[in-house]
Amino acid sequence: MSLNLADIRKDYSQKELSPDDCLADPAAQLEAWLNEAIAAQVNEPTAMNVASVDENGRPSARIVLLKGVEQGQLLFYTNYLSRKGRQLDARPYVAATFFWPELERQIRVEGQVRHVPEEVSDAYFASRPYTSRLGAWASEQSSEIGSKAVLVTRAAMFGARHPLNVPRPPHWGGYAITPERVEFWQGRPSRLHDRVLYTRDELGNWKTCRLAP
Ligand SMILES: Cc1cc2nc3c(=O)[nH]c(=O)nc-3n(C[C@H](O)[C@H](O)[C@H](O)COP(=O)(O)O)c2cc1C
Secondary structure (H helix, E strand, O other), X not given: OOOOHHHOOOOOOOOOOOHHHOOOOHHHHHHHHHHHHHHOOOOOOOEEEEEXXXXXXXXXXXXXXXXXXXXXXXXXXXXXXXHHHHHHHHOOEEEEEEEEHHHOEEEEEEEEEEEOOHHHHHHHHHHOOXXXXXXXXXXXXXXXXXXXXXXXXXXXXXXXXXXXXXXXXXXXXXXXXXXXXXXXXXXOHHHOOEEEEEEEOOOOOEEEEEOOO
């Protein structure tokens, strides 16, 4: 049986968006929409798809969780030796996308990334559940493993080594995205969607414009 994907379509009509509705700072606008997403009990409101590129300019993308918006920057945490970590350290630029179907909204963020200060990673790591902290040691993220048992054995080994306090692995920590281009998308009927783009003007101040859908 073949799937008839071409017939799957949805019209969007919930809300509107114009540059006049938007806050001056895109990070503040993102927080406002995040609050609405959380209030609307959107599934995984903090999940964002983060794309990186390899040395040949080939992109790869994966979901990570947004863990903070601090001084206009978006923070997420991962393994610095993972595929994404190595790519980001060599080419520190990302495109990140949120999609909240329940609100017919998308946010796109593009910008530069850097490691967050060690103490910021320490504080976030310490707030994670014990088993998640062990997992950060056990998982050599993105490397091939022969079986699930390898992972379980490593988790047990690190559990024996750190029965109470699990220190942050040096290869695990946060990235901060400094946005350079941010777009808010609101679905509208007849594919005439609303798009508001933030970029910086020549003085470095944020400006907005409307984009064709
Ligand atoms: C809902 C969801 C949340 C995730 N959150 C994170 C996260 O915060 N950090 C992370 O490193 N991986 C997270 N992952 C796993 C990544 O998508 C990915 O599999 C992993 O980071 C390895 O990616 P890489 O091999 O490209 O480095 C999450 C996956 C899902 C589906």
